[in-house]
Amino acid sequence: MDSKSSLFFIALGASLWGIIGIFVNQLYEIGFTPIQVVAIRVTTAFFFLVIYVLSKNRHLFKIKLTDSWYFVGTVIISIVLFNFCLFSAMEEASISIAFILLYTAPAFVTVFSWLFFKEALTGRKISALVITLIGCSFVIGVLPNVSASISLYGFILGLGSGLFYALYSIFGKAALQHYDSLTVTLYTFLFASVAILPFSGLAANGHLFSSVSVWGFIIGLGFFSTMLPFILYTKGLQYVESSRASIIATIEPVVASLVGFLVFNETLTIWQYAGMILVLSSVILVQESKNKYEQQLLEEVKA
Known part of the structure; x- marks a missing residue:
């Protein structure tokens, strides 16, 4: 596989993550709750991963029981918690805002790496954190109008998705x-299915599964x-530096915003679009300062 094909695979994989709002919102319209949509996602993904x-x-498939x-x-x-926060933020705010707040994850990773792994907090990383903070302020509407355009609950859910995504890495x-990484993802979805299905209430909504469109x-x-x-993303990573x-x-958040629109x-204001650009810029800035292993760790474990 050449470099151009690898880049295409990565872009296609990220784009497919970005269109998730189409399926999530439709399942909401049918009558499923956020926790039920999370259960559906992890269970069906596990099924396809097994195949x-x-x-x-x-x-x-082989792992040690002690692991x-x-x-x-x-x-x-x-x-x-990551999926619940992301899907709930999409319901509470919008697809665009939910995904751009999800992209605060690299900032959280930077802070956690500094706190727990004693990694240096360089000027580049600090700049990225400041840019992320300003960008998020624009996205939620606090700046420059000092009048939030989304609820505090929606904002917390959005940041929560970024936080728990970062914790996964x-x-x-x-x-x-x-x-x-495929083994880790497979068993993560298995354990997620086992953990969430008993509490999802899907059995009570069995009638919703009768439609072919569902x-x-x-x-x-x-x-x-x-x-x-x-699969596409990890395949591309074999031939492209992280x-x-x-x-x-x-x-991904660009596609998600296009889907929302x-x-x-x-619709978003000009300041919210500016905030999106700032957050994405901070992602690029902080990723540039990471070594190859750390970047692959953050991206390969996404689900």
């Missing part, structure tokens, strides 16, 4: 030292916006 691993390399704690931690603290570090949205969520983009890949991946008639 993929069976066809690719069955040895990737299960790796996945329990990442599931409870990160995957379930931190807690997933131990697992990735012992297992392939299954179309479920497949779209689990396959096209979860499993497939992960720094370039992470920058290309910033197309074209499909759901969402």
Whole structure:
């Protein structure tokens, strides 16, 4: 595979993550709650990943039973809460705002790496954090008009998605030292399904699964916006350095904003668009300062 094909795979994978709002909002319209949509996503993604691993390399199923704690931690603290915050933010605010707040994750990773791994907090990183803060202020409408355009709850949910996404990269570090990223993702979705299904209330909404269109949205969520983009992205990473890949991946919130505008008639102010540019700029700035392993850790474990 040449470099151009790899870049295309990465861009396509990020774009497929960006269209997730189409499937999530449609499932909301049908009658599913955010926690139920999370359960649907992790369960269907696990199903498709099992099929993929069976066809690719069955040895990737093997883990030590004593290593299960790796996945329990990442599931409870990160995957379930990350998806719940992201999907709830999309319902509370908008797809565009939810995704740009999700992209505060690199800033959280920078802070956590400084606190827990004693990594240097360089001038470039500090600049990125300041730019992120200003960009978020523009996105939520606090600056320059000093009148928030989204609720405090929506803002907390958006930041929560970035926080828990960042925590996944931190807690997933131990697992990735012992297992392939595909194995980590597979078992993360397995444990997530086991953890969330009993509390999701999906059984009480069994009648909602009777429509063919519902299954179309479920497949779209689990396959096209979860499993497939992960495969495409990690495939592209084999031939492109992670720094370039992470920058290309910033197309995700751009696609999400286009989906919000074209499909759901969402509109943003000029200051909110400026805030989006600032947040994306900070992502590029902070990623440029990371080494290859750290960047791959942040991006490869996304689900």
